[in-house]
Amino acid sequence: MRPTAFKLSLVVSAIALLGACSSQPPAPEQNPVGVVDGSKTGVGGSTTSPTTVAPVTATGIDPTSLAALKDPKSAVFNRSIFFDYDQYTIKDEFKPLVDAHAKLLAKNPGIKMMIQGNADERGSREYNLALGQKRADAVKKALMLLGGQEAQIESVSLGEEKPRCTDQTESCWAQNRRGDMLYSGEF
Amino acid sequence: MHLSYNFSMKFSLMLVAALLLAPLAGRAQLAIEITGAGANRIPIAITDFNGEAGVSRALTSVVRADLERSGLFRLIEPTGLPGGETAAPNAEAKARGADALAGGTVATAPDGRYETRFRLYDTQKQAQLGGQAYGHASAQIRATAHRISDYIYEKLTGERGIFSTRIAYVVKSAGRYQLQIADTDGDNAQVALSSREPIISPTWSPDGNRLAYVSFEAKKPIIYVHDLGSGRRHVAANFKGSNSAPAWSPDGKRLAVVLTKDGGSQLYVVGADGSGVTRLASSSAIDTEPQFSPDGQWIYFTSDRGGSPQIYRISVNGGDAQRVTFDGSYNVTPRPAPDGKNLAYISRNGGRFQLTIMDLATRQTQVLTDSAKDESPSFAPNSRMILYATEIGGRGVLAAVSADGRVKQKLSVPAADIREPSWSPYVK
The missing domain is CATH 2.120.10.30 (TolB, C-terminal domain)
Structure with missing residues (x-):
């Protein structure tokens, strides 16, 4: 009974994902993460003379940047920015971290980032989702001021749903008032 | 159409003891506990339906639990009261303090389906308040019970019941x-x-x-x-x-x-x-x-x-x-x-x-x-x-x-x- 229900839910998920692609009205903001679109820079263009070739540079990702993300000694190893209660401003101590990630984004236009905002558990789930969104948006705004591009960054909220710490103490809640910067393949 | 009940504060007892209505039989079963009840609860007796014993006890027990859980009814012990759909309101039910009485029958049709009938009575006015008949499969016994509860609830309170939701x-x-x-x-x-x-x-x-x-x-x-x-x-x-x-x-x-x-x-x-x-x-x-x-x-x-x-x-x-x-x-x-x-x-x-x-x-x-x-x-x-x-x-x-x-x-x-x-x- 249980495995069957699980399989069914997988099938249902697959159907839902297909539905997500086909039934959603065309929305420019729904770029699939990680796909580089070459058509806008000339591939397949019919107005191009056959004697000239339009050069396209794949917006790949610098391998040293990817290595840095996994290196505990690098400036971009840390991904989390913590916030005060009911606050969305990025504290000074986190500005070097934001700056380092903004530089990585600027150097790698092909890399995508998802910022997940979080909130502590107190109060309404949906209101906390909106609070987490404010934090993710604050991180996104700071990254864009420092060189990140709109098309690279998506800010979303997990609200109070994915707590890092589940004790009901202030030190625990502080860990959950957080924005996490995740790159393609990490979310 | 509706009874005019003359309630007294003797019915305003809070249900202090936790009354477990849904036994913890199944895994992850929701258990419901009543922790407070209405001030003016309508005293009602639901007798076992004729033929129910051979089919399922679930029917009247579900009706009783529904009415009790609503906090608007007080259930009167039905043992010994005449059962069945045609049970006339009687002095005994009234003597026990029941203002309303419901009884019914469950019969098996030749195709294996059930036919459940019941009637609701006003014991004060010695009058019938109405009744219903339902043809249903055996898997729908609980659903039928909830429909009976909805009918009784609406007849006696004047507002629509939510037991089938x-x-x-x-x-x-x-x-x-x-x-x-x-x-x-x-x-x-x-x-x-x-x-x-x-x-x-x-x-x-x-x-x-x-x-x-x-x-x-x-x-x-x-x-x-x-x-x-x-x-x-x-x-x-x-x-x-x-x-x-x-x-x-x-x-x-x-x-x-x-x-x-x-x-x-x-x-x-x-x-x-x-x-x-x-x-x-x-x-x-x-x-x-x-x-x-x-x-x-x-x-x-x-x-x-x-x-x-x-x-x-x-x-x-x-x-x-x-x-x-x-x-x-x-x-x-x-x-x-x-x-x-x-x-x-x-x-x-x-x-x-x-x-x-x-x-x-x-x-x-x-x-x-x-x-x-x-x-x-x-x-x-x-x-x-x-x-x-x-x-x-x-x-x-x-x-x-x-x-x-x-x-x-x-x-x-x-x-x-x-x-x-x-x-x-x-x-x-």
């Missing part, structure tokens, strides 16, 4: 999330969706066939519409950023939603099929938790535009937002009653988050609970009861309270967190 809720257990549907007595629980990622804000379509909810299975909040009968679902909103807080329009064609695609959490309306998206309001603050008024003319929502989260409403045609709550610094999750008279919401009082009700005509408010972590209220379709999530001993449970604060119930699942309840509309 259902509830949806999310169970979190061992890192898994299940969206479940159960009868209002906690029985017949079924899993509609199982996921490793959170599911929040389930809400019933007005036809009772679909649920809209927010699922994090794609690592961000996306709104789905899920057809319960077929298990098919589709994405109703998956824009860049977060998609949350779905609320059905009364005609079931549209959803009010919260999107962040244009920056900040803002109110939009989309077709329930995911088509078309229009902005409902614009602010530089958090706007969330939209809910249509039952007449479809207003959207109630939560906003921190005034510096703290408060409840506002705006015409569906736009215009200025009107502030609805003024007391305190945290009033969220507005839920207009289906009859349009009251608004349920969560208010923070001295650090405690409590279910509160406002009379929309007089703006009088009343805190309905003494708990500290209430969330996600949902009205029964008859507007009498409010189902909500709260916490007891660090574990999520559901509770229900009548709009007057008197009748109280607790619903829990052993060893699991249960949250995000939504009460279905009437079943057609």
Whole structure:
């Protein structure tokens, strides 16, 4: 009974994902993460003379940047920015971290980032989702001021749903008032 | 048509002892405990139906449990009273204090189906109040019992019963999330969706066939519409950023939603099929938790535009937002009653988050609970009861309270967190 229900839910998920692609009205903001679109820079263009070739540079990702993300000694190893209660401003101590990630984004236009905002558990789930969104948006705004591009960054909220710490103490809640910067393949 | 009962305070006993109505037979079965009852409970005797013993005892025991759980009835011991559909109201039932008496029969038809008949009597006036007959399969015994309870409840209270409706809720257990549907007595629980990622804000379509909810299975909040009968679902909103807080329009064609695609959490309306998206309001603050008024003319929502989260409403045609709550610094999750008279919401009082009700005509408010972590209220379709999530001993449970604060119930699942309840509309 249980495995069957699980399989069914997988099938249902697959159907839902297909539905997500086909039934959603065309929305420019729904770029699939990680796909580089070459058509806008000339591939397949019919107005191009056959004697000239339009050069396209794949917006790949610098391998040293990817290595840095996994290196505990690098400036971009840390991904989390913590916030005060009911606050969305990025504290000074986190500005070097934001700056380092903004530089990585600027150097790698092909890399995508998802910022997940979080909130502590107190109060309404949906209101906390909106609070987490404010934090993710604050991180996104700071990254864009420092060189990140709109098309690279998506800010979303997990609200109070994915707590890092589940004790009901202030030190625990502080860990959950957080924005996490995740790159393609990490979310 | 209705009995005029002459109640005295002798019926106003609170049910202090926990009365466990749904035995913990099945796994993850919802157990319901009555923790408070109405002041004026109608004394009624439900005799065992003739032929029931050969079929299932579930029938009359379900009817009795339904009526008891409502907090509006006091059950009189039926043993020894003449049973059956044709049982005339008798002196013995009256002597035991029963103002009403119901009896019936269950018979097996040649095709194996059952025919259940019952009649309801007024013992004071020695008069018949009505009766019903149902043809049903053996698997529908409980459903038939709930229909009998609905009939008795409506005849004796004058308002429609909700025993045939259902509830949806999310169970979190061992890192898994299940969206479940159960009868209002906690029985017949079924899993509609199982996921490793959170599911929040389930809400019933007005036809009772679909649920809209927010699922994090794609690592961000996306709104789905899920057809319960077929298990098919589709994405109703998956824009860049977060998609949350779905609320059905009364005609079931549209959803009010919260999107962040244009920056900040803002109110939009989309077709329930995911088509078309229009902005409902614009602010530089958090706007969330939209809910249509039952007449479809207003959207109630939560906003921190005034510096703290408060409840506002705006015409569906736009215009200025009107502030609805003024007391305190945290009033969220507005839920207009289906009859349009009251608004349920969560208010923070001295650090405690409590279910509160406002009379929309007089703006009088009343805190309905003494708990500290209430969330996600949902009205029964008859507007009498409010189902909500709260916490007891660090574990999520559901509770229900009548709009007057008197009748109280607790619903829990052993060893699991249960949250995000939504009460279905009437079943057609």
